[in-house]
Amino acid sequence: MMRDPNIIFILCDDLGWGDLSCYGQQTLKTPNLDKLAEEGIRFTNFYTTSPVCSPARASIMTGLHSGHLPIRELTDPYLPDELWNMAKMFRKAGYVSSCLGKYGVGKGQHHDDPIRKGFDGHYGYNCMGHAHNYFPPFLIENGKKVFLKNRPPEGDYYQWTTGIGVAEVKEEYTPDLIEEKALRFIEENRNHPFFLYYCTNLPHANNEGWVPNNPEKQTADGMEVDDYGEFADKPWSDNEKGFARMIQRIDQAVGKVVEKVKELGLEKDTIIFFSSDNGPHNEGGHQVTTFNSAGPFQGFKRSLHEGGIRVPFIAWSPERIPGNRVTDELAYFPDLIETFTELAGLIPVHYSDGHSLVPLLTGNEGKQPKHPYLYFEFMGQIAVRRGDFKYFRDKEGEEALYNIADDVHEDHDIKDKYPEIFEELKAYIKREHVDYRPLPIPDGEASLVSKMRKRRR
The missing domain is CATH 3.30.1120.10 (Arylsulfatase, C-terminal domain)
Incomplete structure (x- = not known):
């Protein structure tokens, strides 16, 4: 009898439906994600609940759609602590849980909000604006500031306080730090059921590095990366080179997670999910049309046209999810808390707007409940x-x-x-x-x- 599985949910920030080659991307290559999709199941009709990050992430946490959420706009403060959520569910199921990367649920919440919501650990960004900065002076770990080697410009006290801005000294690239924490978490908890919520802030723009209608503040820092790698000599703007590198870094991180799971012999007991919080952005000097990030759809981030809300979604588990499948099943973020609850061995007792996708994932398509709308x-x-x-x-x-x-x-x-x-x-x-x-x-x-x-x- 198989034990309750480890669950790894990798969530990207502003990744478009068309940014992955397994979804039709022609210029940029994502071999690790393509393999994940080939060996697992790829959804073509999967939706976020909101075309921006904070409400979408609140929906993932609670299982509520955007007509029921207490967070529906980017300026809405925070989720009430009393509300049932995904982190509390995993704690009740006896899992060790960690939120690594951009938490981004609400605005103005306390630094320890992920811990208050039920995660055993958090490392990365708490608020949205801080997560724009890939070389911030600090990150948040379990509610406390952890200072890095990056330095803001002299006199930039706002960045020292909030983390929001563009660094002058760039020594520690946060996607590297968060990736290292994720791999270490998997290794340290290999003997216990765990939930890893790996929320990379890639490929979001640093909106403080590219300000619309202000030519003096339109720089390559709008899509800041550690280096341009193989894209350095491409005939593109530096901002588009940065975007391409971000997509590559996402794919490489996924590859490292899968490699770590296999190295530790956990592939039989682990399910990996991959998605994006909303559709692609048109910010930071990056144009959504450059690489056709929205795929065949109209609209992008902030729009309820398909380009803003239809997102990639892949699930992988060699022993639990039959591979080489593509589904057009209508599904969305509120389904995740129900799915995770069933996988963790609990019976749902709290209200949500979703239903479990376990029948579909495990090959029992005929038993999968359908969304009427x-x-x-x-x-x-x-x-x-x-x-x-x-x-x-x-x-x-x-x-x-x-x-x-x-x-x-x-x-x-x-x-x-x-x-x-x-x-x-x-x-x-x-x-x-x-x-x-x-x-x-x-x-x-x-x-x-x-x-x-x-x-x-």
């Missing part, structure tokens, strides 16, 4: 996907209906041709949207869950 909202935009049809409302209130199967780029509004389907999908908004305040929930989990359940009666 998926709901999304962000900054006045709303989207509902049901089967091949998608309702879309932009921030100006203009509405449309698309057939994603026939019109993946969302160019042709067909609401006049299918008025009944349009109204049916629009009606889901009232059912799924719960009003909120960007503050801690006064009554904890119960008040939010009771609102959601009333709406579903």
Whole structure:
């Protein structure tokens, strides 16, 4: 009988559906991720719940979609400690857990927020702005600042305090430090079930190194890397060379994780998941069109068009997940807490908007529960996907209906041709949207869950 598996979830920051060669990328190569997909299962209809990081990561933690979350915008403060979340679940299941890299759930939260939420350890970045900086003066470890050899410009007290900015002295590249911590965590916990939440901040831009409408602050630091490697002589801007190097570094890190798992003989007892928090960015001097990061889709980060919310998702486990499979199953981030709960041997007792993907992952596709539809909202935009049809409302209130199967780029509004389907999908908004305040929930989990359940009666 197999024991409860180790779970490694590698989450990228602003990686596009089209940035991996196994998803159609033509210029950049990702051999380790291609192999992971070939030996595992690759999803083609997997979605984030929000086109920006903080709400998406809050959804991963809680299993709630963007109409139910207490964090829905980048400026929303933090998750209430009382809310059930993924870290608490793994602690209850007896796992050792660690969040390494960019936690990024909320804004203005305490440095020890990942620990307060239930992780046994955290190393990396707590807030979003700090994670822009690849050569910061410090990182956060279990709520405390750990100072590095990098140095801000003289007099940059803001960067010394917050970590936000562009370093003058660049000696320690944080993706290296976080990668080292991840490999060490796997080795140190090889004899005990563990959950590794490996949240690289690659390939996010350093937005302080490239400021729109300010030519004096538009530098190669917008996509800062340790070096350009094999891309140094490419006929691209330095920012695009930096982006290419970031994609390569992601792929290399995945390769090292798989190698470590195999080296320790853990492949029979380990499942690796890989995804991105939202669609590709168009920031830091990088253009989303340069490498076709959004693939065949319209939109990118901050948009509820497919390019902003459809993300890569791969699952790998030689003994537990039959390989060489591609699925078009409709799935999204709220499914992860349910999936992880089942894999960890627990029975779900808390509300979520997802369901377990274990039947599909393990080859029992006929037993996989189906989503009747998926709901999304962000900054006045709303989207509902049901089967091949998608309702879309932009921030100006203009509405449309698309057939994603026939019109993946969302160019042709067909609401006049299918008025009944349009109204049916629009009606889901009232059912799924719960009003909120960007503050801690006064009554904890119960008040939010009771609102959601009333709406579903």
